[in-house]
Amino acid sequence: MTAALRILHTADSHIGADLPRRSGTRYRRGFDFVDSFRRVLARAAEAAVDLVIHSGDLFDTPDPTEGAIGAACEPIAELARAGIPVVIVPGNHERSVLPHLLLLNHPNIYVVREPMTVVIESAAGRIAVAGFPCIRRRSAAEFAAAVEATGWRNIAADVRILAVHQTFEGARCGPANFRFRPGPDVVPRDAVPEGFDYVAAGHVHRYQMLWRDGAANRDAAVHRGPPIVYSGSPDRIAFAEMGEPKGCVLVEWAPGEVRPRFLEHPVRPMAIASVDVTGLTRKALVEAILQRAAELPACATAQIRLTGRATKRMLAGLQMTAHLRTARPDLLASISSSAVEWVTERAFFQQAGATPASAFDVLDAPHADIRRVPAAEVGTLPPVCGSYCLYSEEGRLLYVGKGVNVRTRLRSHLRGSSATSRFGNWSGQIAHIEVRPAASELEALLVEAELIRRLTPPFNRQMRAWKHYCYLRLNRRAFGQLEICPEPRGRVMFGPLHSEAAADRALEALCVWFGLARCEPYDSARHSPLGGPTRLCRRYFLGTCAGPCAERISREEYQRRLARRDALLAGQQTEDVAQIAAEFEALGSNPEEARERERMLRTLVYLCRTAVLLRRARGLLNRLLVLPGGDGAHTAAVITAGGLHLAQFAGGENAAREMWDWHIEKVKAGRQSGSPVLPKPVADTLCTAARALARHPDVYRCQAAIGEEQIGVEK
Numbered sequence: 248m249t250a251a252l253r254i255l256h257t258a259d260s261h262i263g264a265d266l267p268r269r270s271g272t273r274y275r276r277g278f279d280f281v282d283s284f285r286r287v288l289a290r291a292a293e294a295a296v297d298l299v300i301h302s303g304d305l306f307d308t309p310d311p312t313e314g315a316i317g318a319a320c321e322p323i324a325e326l327a328r329a330g331i332p333v334v335i336v337p338g339n340h341e342r343s344v345l346p347h348l349l350l351l352n353h354p355n356i357y358v359v360r361e362p363m364t365v366v367i368e369s370a371a372g373r374i375a376v377a378g379f380p381c382i383r384r385r386s387a388a389e390f391a392a393a394v395e396a397t398g399w400r401n402i403a404a405d406v407r408i409l410a411v412h413q414t415f416e417g418a419r420c421g422p423a424n425f426r427f428r429p430g431p432d433v434v435p436r437d438a439v440p441e442g443f444d445y446v447a448a449g450h451v452h453r454y455q456m457l458w459r460d461g462a463a464n465r466d467a468a469v470h471r472g473p474p475i476v477y478s479g480s481p482d483r484i485a486f487a488e489m490g491e492p493k494g495c496v497l498v499e500w501a502p503g504e505v506r507p508r509f510l511e512h513p514v515r516p517m518a519i520a521s522v523d524v525t526g527l528t529r530k531a532l533v534e535a536i537l538q539r540a541a542e543l544p545a546c547a548t549a550q551i552r553l554t555g556r557a558t559k560r561m562l563a564g565l566q567m568t569a570h571l572r573t574a575r576p577d578l579l580a581s582i583s584s585s586a587v588e589w590v591t592e593r594a595f596f597q598q599a600g601a602t603p604a605s606a607f608d609v610l611d612a613p614h615a616d617i618r619r620v621p622a623a624e625v626g627t628l629p630p631v632c633g634s635y636c637l638y639s640e641e642g643r644l645l646y647v648g649k650g651v652n653v654r655t656r657l658r659s660h661l662r663g664s665s666a667t668s669r670f671g672n673w674s675g676q677i678a679h680i681e682v683r684p685a686a687s688e689l690e691a692l693l694v695e696a697e698l699i700r701r702l703t704p705p706f707n708r709q710m711r712a713w714k715h716y717c718y719l720r721l722n723r724r725a726f727g728q729l730e731i732c733p734e735p736r737g738r739v740m741f742g743p744l745h746s747e748a749a750a751d752r753a754l755e756a757l758c759v760w761f762g763l764a765r766c767e768p769y770d771s772a773r774h775s776p777l778g779g780p781t782r783l784c785r786r787y788f789l790g791t792c793a794g795p796c797a798e799r800i801s802r803e804e805y806q807r808r809l810a811r812r813d814a815l816l817a818g819q820q821t822e823d824v825a826q827i828a829a830e831f832e833a834l835g836s837n838p839e840e841a842r843e844r845e846r847m848l849r850t851l852v853y854l855c856r857t858a859v860l861l862r863r864a865r866g867l868l869n870r871l872l873v874l875p876g877g878d879g880a881h882t883a884a885v886i887t888a889g890g891l892h893l894a895q896f897a898g899g900e901n902a903a904r905e906m907w908d909w910h911i912e913k914v915k916a917g918r919q920s921g922s923p924v925l926p927k928p929v930a931d932t933l934c935t936a937a938r939a940l941a942r943h944p945d946v947y948r949c950q951a952a953i954g955e956e957q958i959g960v961e962k
Contacts, residue, residue, distance in 0.1 A: 252371035252406060252500040255291040256507075258302035258449025259480035260284045261340065263315030276548060276579055279515055281318040283481035286512050287495045288322045291331060294497060297369040299331060302449030302478065303338025303381055303412025305345070320350030327355035332367050335359065336378045338412040338449060343380035359410070362396035371500070372405030377443075381412040381450070385832075390434045400442070406500060407442060412449040415475050417457050421487045423659065427451075439472060445498060445505055446475040453491050454479035454509050476507050482514050486550065489517040515579070516547045521675070524562070524587060525555035525641070532562075533570055536582070540575050548579045554586045554673060554705070556643065562587075586673060588643075588705035606636045606644050607683050609701050610694065612893035618682045622661055625680060628654045633684040634694040636704075640678040646706040647698045649691040653682050673706050686876045689939040689947055690893070693884060696932040697891040710931040717750050718742030718924055719816070726764035726795050727809040729754055735924050741816040741858065742924045756850040757815075758786075760827070761808045762793035762800070815855060818862030827851045863941065864933035865925055871910040871950035872936060881906070885913050886933055888926045910950075 262284060266277030291299050305319055323333050332355045337345045345351075345358050357365045362379035377397035382389050390413065399407060413434050418427045427433045436459050439446055459472030478496040483489065494511040520539040524532055536551055543549045551571065553562075567582050607617055620627060630652045637646040637660065650656030660674050685691035696710055703711045721738040722730040729740060731750045744750045758765040765786065786792040793800040793808070814821045831848045867886060874882040879898040883906050884891065892913045896902045925933055940947050 252369065252374070253294060253296045254298045254300060254374075254408070254445075254447075254498040255287070255294065255296045256300050256302065256447045256476065256478045256496040256498055257284075257287045257481060258412070258447075258478050259304045259338070259452050259484070260287075260301070260319065261304055261307040261480065261484050262319040263311045264307035264484065266312065266315055266318070268312055268314070274579070279548075279579075280482050280484070283493065283512070283514060284319065285322050287481045288326055290495060290497070290510060290512075291326060292329060296331060296497070297371055298367055298374055298376070299326060299333045300376065300408065300410050300447045301333065301335045302410050302447045303336045304340045304449060305335055305338070306341055308340060309342040309344060309346075311346070316346075316348060316350065320348055323356060324350055324353060327353040331355065332357065334365055334367075334376050334378065334410060336410045336412050336449065337380040339381045339383050341381075343383055362393050362398075364397045364399045364402050366402060366404065373403070374406045374408065375399060375402050375404035376408045376410055376447075378410035384432065386413050386432050386434055387430065387438075390438050394438075394440065406444050408445045408447055409439065409443045409473070410447040414450055415448060415457055418451045418477065419455060420451050420453050422489070423662070436475060437472075439475065441472045443473045444500070445473050445507070447498075448475055448477045451477045452480040452484060452488055453477065454494070454496070456507060474505065474507060478509075481512075483517055483548070486517060486519060489519070516544050518543045518547045518549045519552060520549065521552045521554055521586075521673070523555040523676070524553050524557045525643070529561060529565060533565060533567060536567055536571060537574050540571050540578070540580065543575065543578060543580075546577045549575075549581075551580065551582045552586055553582065553584045554676065556588045556590055556705075558591065559589055586705055588703075605681060606647065606698055606702055607634075607681065607694075610697060610893065611891065612694075613895050615683050620680055620682075622677045622680055625654065625657045625661055628657065628680075628682055629684075630654045631682075631684045632686075632688055632691055633682055634691045634698070635683070636681040636698070637677045638679040638681070639676045642679075644702055644704050645673060645676060646704050647695055647702070648707075649685075649688075649695040651688060657682075686880075686882055687874045687946070689872075689936065689943075690874050690882055690884070692935050692939060693886075693891055693893075693932060696935050700890070700928060700932065712745070713743075713927050713931060715746055716743035716927045716930065717747050718744070719750060719754065724766065726766070726805070727812075728764060728766065729757075735926070740813065740923075742861075743927050743930050744857075752846075752850050753854050756847045756854065757812055759791045759847055760823070760851060761812050762791070763805075763808060763812065764792055764795055766796070816858055818855075818858035818860075824855045827855060860934055860937055861925060861930075863937040864930070865923075867933050867936050867940075867949060868925065868929075869914045871906065872940075873906070873948040873950065875946065883909065884936075885910055886929055886936065887914060887916070888929060889916070890929060891932055907950075 261280055264277055264280060265275045267275055288299070306315060326333055334357045335345065336359045337343050345360070351358060359365070359378040359380060364375050364377045367374040367376065377394065377399035379393045379397060382393060394409065414427050414432060415434050416427055416429055416436050419425060429435065436457060439459050441459070455477050457475040459475065476496055479491070479493060480488070481495065482493055483491065492511045493514045494509055497508050497510050499506045499508070520543060522532070522535050522539055527535060539551060562584065571580050571582065605617060607615070618628060632651050633653050634647065634649045635653050635657060636644060639645055648656065657680060661677060683694060685694065699707050699710045700713060717731050717733050718735050719729045719741040720732050721740060722728055731747055731754070735742065744753060754765065757763065766784070784792070787794040787799070793805065795805045811821060811823055815823055827848060831852050869885065869887055872884040874884060876882045876895055881896050881902065883894045883896060894909050896906050940949060
């Protein structure tokens with residue numbers, strides 16, 4: 248190099264997020280993102296850099312609006328016209344494909360649409376920037392091949408840079424300082440070739456510098472390989488980034504040395520405040536919100552998060568957001584009720600003022616050594632495997648969880664790690680803790696699932712909405728069509744699925760893949776008076792239906808397709824399952840694949856995996872599970888339609904007989920008429936057990952099912 252080289256590195260601008268589609272609306276956070284992005288590019292012009300690199304997620308969506316396109320492309324085009332080259336790597340929010348935009352059609356603007364190496368001739372020397380669009384699946388396995396596909400080794404250059412939008416092992420993010428560990432979508436640091444001088448990374452919104460060799464020393468002279476630098480986002484995109492500094496990275500090269508320097512710029516502060524609605528009148532609730540709003544910092548992006556127990560009528564029509572914006576017009580404020588535990592008015596008034604017992608009392612299980620301690624004394628708990636319950640000062644159950652080491656897990660809650668989660672600062676409400684030790688991880692998992700099912704704690708996000716699950720069953724219309732039903736009645740084929748929307752996506756994907764009919768309700772315009780169809784529907788001409796109503800497919804072939812569909816739903820490993828998996832794998836190397844096809848394949852892959860899991864879980868209903876116990880004992884578990892049952896048996900000659908007799912008794916009490924699908928209430932518990940048995944077949948045992956003659960089921 249003949250002179251000092253300077254490069255500006257930025258990423259994750261997310262232009263278009265919360266940006267209004269029409270003018271004249273109130274100020275939105277999207278305008279802040281645009282201003283911060285322009286501030287970063289202004290730094291590039293001021294510093295007279297030789298190159299600007301944007302490492303992914305320039306836009307927030309793959310289909311940006313005209314306003315978002317103008318806001319992002321105009322300042323980039325200004326830099327290009329000023330003679331500063333700009334390299335842009337597509338990110339995951341853009342689905343690894345940037346749209347072909349006229350505003351980006353300039354000789355100094357390089358959009359990396361495929362693995363490639365861009366060569367920039369500058370006064371400071373020759374720069375080679377290798378890059379490729381974001382690898383959205385299996386990035387750990389495909390990263391090395393994508394780097395080699397850029398052809399960087401065959402290009403001579405003074406400085407070599409790798410620009411990527413990926414997650415590297417060791418990167419940290421979030422209020423809990425979460426660290427990414429090895430996984431299928433986490434790239435090992437040593438996968439970066441040593442021949443590069445700098446890795447301009449995007450995807451993680453916090454500024455940080457990693458080293459290929461994993462050492463913590465910041466002196467580049469002691470490291471082998473290039474620094475992996477995340478520039479962070481120019482603005483705080485989510486509340487999980489509250490308190491993080493924002494800006495960009497200015498990289499300077501001296502002979503034999505690279506010096507990345509973070510340039511911070513001011514951004515709007517963020518704040519979260521919580522209001523417990525329990526026991527408040529409508530007027531008192533509005534006053535409490537305004538009181539908390541008065542304590543928020545000036546010009547902040549703020550959210551008031553409601554917690555506690557309330558009826559929906561209590562909050563209806565209060566216009567809380569309007570009151571908040573009138574009282575504090577300087578705030579970009581919103582109100583969230585996601586953490587409110589909705590109850591009926593009858594239940595609300597019946598339970599008001601009642602002193603709750605231990606949540607573990609609802610279990611059909613022997614007495615356990617349950618420890619109850621104040622939140623401040625969590626350090627006195629033993630580091631054991633078990634389940635735990637978190638309570639508020641009033642004794643309201645907030646959360647149920649499990650941990651291999653409950654003391655460590657509880658400390659993560661109490662450190663405020665969830666302060667910026669969608670539920671708000673709920674960890675600040677924890678006053679008391681109950682811990683139930685378990686002899687095995689599966690026992691703790693089953694207890695957790697059973698308590699969530701029965702008590703629906705407000706801050707548990709999974710397994711609490713089982714009442715909304717639904718099934719697929721054969722309807723009475725022709726051509727073997729399936730329909731969505733809320734309960735397992737009739738000729739049920741498959742389920743449960745988590746929502747009607749998920750079931751509808753599954754039905755559509757199955758019909759498209761197999762070419763099956765999914766007819767609309769009877770349309771007289773499409774049928775002749777004699778009952779025969781006069782014309783085919785649009786699904787046939789779109790290629791999503793084989794047209795059995797017009798005999799465009801033989802009856803035998805159509806029946807074979809129905810049989811293949813039923814085999815897939817039954818969780819069998821068929822040729823269709825293998826073909827779906829192969830096509831889904833191939834999507835990773837073809838970013839131009841139609842989005843509809845990708846969504847369909849993603850749904851089918853999920854459906855295949857769910858079908859296998861449900862088949863295994865169905866086989867565990869009413870069966871005896873034998874789990875390890877302490878001191879040579881065993882813990883027996885059986886999951887019936889009525890729920891989970893636990894018992895402990897000491898070792899000895901009669902232990903097996905006693906365990907079997909107990910098993911028969913529980914199955915008789917909770918038996919259900921034969922059904923080909925799982926009951927909704929215990930579906931999550933059975934799936935939890937099925938996953939554990941698949942992972943640890945040598946630790947847990949499942950005894951054979953009890954026959955009908957043993958439990959007295961009438962023929």
